[in-house]
Amino acid sequence: MEKIAKEVSSSHISVLCVVHNVGRLAEYLPTHATIHLMANTNFTSPVVLRCIVVTPEATVLDAPCEFVALPLFDGEAGIAPGRAPMIGRLGYGELRVRQGGKVSRYYVDGGFVQVANNMVSVLTNRAMSSESLDAAAAEERLKSVIASHAVGPAEMATREREVAQARGQLRVARR
Amino acid sequence: MANPRILDKRRRSIRNIRKITRTMELIATARFKKAMDRASAATAFTNRMTTLVKDLLASGLEVQHPLLETRSDTRHATMLVLTANRGLCGGFNGNLQRAGFHRWHELTSAIPNCRLEVVGKRGIAALKFRGITPHESYTHFEDKPTFEEVDVIASRYLEEYIAGKLDRLDVVYTKFESIARQHVVIETLLPLGGIGSGTSPGTARGAEASSTPAASGGRTSLYEFLPSPESILEEVVPASFKIKLFKCFLDSAVSEQIARMVAMKAATENAGDLIHRLSMQYNRARQSRITSELMDVIGGVEALS
Numbered sequence: 001m002e003k004i005a006k007e008v009s010s011s012h013i014s015v016l017c018v019v020h021n022v023g024r025l026a027e028y029l030p031t032h033a034t035i036h037l038m039a040n041t042n043f044t045s046p047v048v049l050r051c052i053v054v055t056p057e058a059t060v061l062d063a064p065c066e067f068v069a070l071p072l073f074d075g076e077a078g079i080a081p082g083r084a085p086m087i088g089r090l091g092y093g094e095l096r097v098r099q100g101g102k103v104s105r106y107y108v109d110g111g112f113v114q115v116a117n118n119m120v121s122v123l124t125n126r127a128m129s130s131e132s133l134d135a136a137a138a139e140e141r142l143k144s145v146i147a148s149h150a151v152g153p154a155e156m157a158t159r160e161r162e163v164a165q166a167r168g169q170l171r172v173a174r175r
Numbered sequence: 176m177a178n179p180r181i182l183d184k185r186r187r188s189i190r191n192i193r194k195i196t197r198t199m200e201l202i203a204t205a206r207f208k209k210a211m212d213r214a215s216a217a218t219a220f221t222n223r224m225t226t227l228v229k230d231l232l233a234s235g236l237e238v239q240h241p242l243l244e245t246r247s248d249t250r251h252a253t254m255l256v257l258t259a260n261r262g263l264c265g266g267f268n269g270n271l272q273r274a275g276f277h278r279w280h281e282l283t284s285a286i287p288n289c290r291l292e293v294v295g296k297r298g299i300a301a302l303k304f305r306g307i308t309p310h311e312s313y314t315h316f317e318d319k320p321t322f323e324e325v326d327v328i329a330s331r332y333l334e335e336y337i338a339g340k341l342d343r344l345d346v347v348y349t350k351f352e353s354i355a356r357q358h359v360v361i362e363t364l365l366p367l368g369g370i371g372s373g374t375s376p377g378t379a380r381g382a383e384a385s386s387t388p389a390a391s392g393g394r395t396s397l398y399e400f401l402p403s404p405e406s407i408l409e410e411v412v413p414a415s416f417k418i419k420l421f422k423c424f425l426d427s428a429v430s431e432q433i434a435r436m437v438a439m440k441a442a443t444e445n446a447g448d449l450i451h452r453l454s455m456q457y458n459r460a461r462q463s464r465i466t467s468e469l470m471d472v473i474g475g476v477e478a479l480s
Contacts, residue, residue, distance in 0.1 A: 054220045056322045056421050057213060072401055087231060088401035089410055111414070112407065114227050116398075121223050123414075125322060154334060 069096040092168035105130040135173035142166035182457040193446035200439035207432035234396035257348040258298030265438035268297040320424040349430035357430040
């Protein structure tokens with residue numbers, strides 16, 4: 001950094017450097033040097049994700065965060081800043097969002113996720129925070145669904161889905 | 176000669192009615208705002224869905240899904256009419272019934288097996304009046320339809336469609352365009368014209384067509400698909416049908432509140448005019464009675480003297 005700063009001050013060639021802390025760059029530069037910040041780029045703070053959870057009824061969450069764990073259809077996927085663009089199918093499970101060291105947890109009922117430009121958009125039919133889940137009710141539902149009989153492929157698919165939903169809810173509620 | 180007392184009584188009753196209509200107007204305004212918020216939340220969801228679908232199609236995916244294909248012979252059709260549970264909302268229910276009956280006659284004459292499903296007490300009452308029994312009727316949708324409730328109906332339609340028990344689904348509802356414009360539309364939701372939910376079938380098809388040549392030049396999409404674009408599309412299509420149906424319910428709820436607001440505003444103004452006119456009549460009647468009494472007194476005095 002010191003080397004770059006010296007070169008900048010001794011010549012008229014402009015140097016584009018990407019730094020996370022403009023304050024430190026300013027220490028090295030002579031006072032007459034000006035720093036041009038590129039538009040749309042926030043150099044002063046580390047890159048963060050923006051997590052948006054929408055359901056057809058409401059926008060459940062729209063906040064900056066550092067890390068998101070998604071319940072994909074076949075397991076969990078973690079999204080950190082700078083993730084390559086992705087479109088994925090969600091399963092029934094837990095969505096964890098870390099904001100400033102605090103983790104908030106949500107139950108997500110299937111749907112889709114699109115990750116692009118450090119923005120995680122989760123589209124789901126239902127999203128509930130873990131506190132609003134009722135573990136006892138979920139357990140009861142799981143028991144009743146398991147006890148039920150399904151005939152035919154359509155009914156079996158419904159039964160399977162309901163089991164997965166109840167198990168997902170139970171997992172989120174119990175933690 | 177009008178009786179001032181009767182006029183005053185009428186005026187008082189109209190004042191009471193005006194109070195009621197004004198209150199109803201205020202209630203409708205409050206409910207409209209809430210319904211509007213819900214509708215805009217749904218729009219946020221649809222917009223994100225549309226971007227997702229656009230990016231999905233940019234991957235050069237062959238858009239093929241049973242829900243998107245038009246069937247050559249339509250044997251089973253269902254018509255769903257979304258009316259209100261309550262009246263006193265101007266022409267809202269009447270317009271829906273008129274458009275609905277018109278389409279129903281067209282459908283029954285063209286397609287052998289038709290089912291009629293009605294949402295809202297007003298629609299059910301209108302059908303009863305005309306001697307038609309709907310195959311299914313719902314009254315539990317108030318001014319706040321939830322996605323879960325709509326999901327039940329939507330899933331049933333999807334199941335029927337895939338099983339071949341349904342070839343076409345028409346929805347008659349009041350579309351919300353702006354606060355000043357809502358009109359009755361009949362939309363064919365199944366088969367789905369295109370999967371760009373929120374856009375009309377025509378434009379969605381245009382988007383698909385324009386994305387195909389770009390895709391044939393190689394897969395340019397930056398996206399990583401988990402598990403695969405095909406499997407995501409398989410899930411996106413039913414989801415976009417569900418959200419479309421849900422949007423119909425929300426639009427209908429918003430339009431109903433606006434219709435009621437406008438109707439009650441007109442009623443309040445009308446009551447004001449009536450009160451004004453009645454007051455004038457009342458004052459005139461009172462004055463003429465006083466005058467005639469005076470004339471009597473003067474006549475009596477003159478007769479005595």
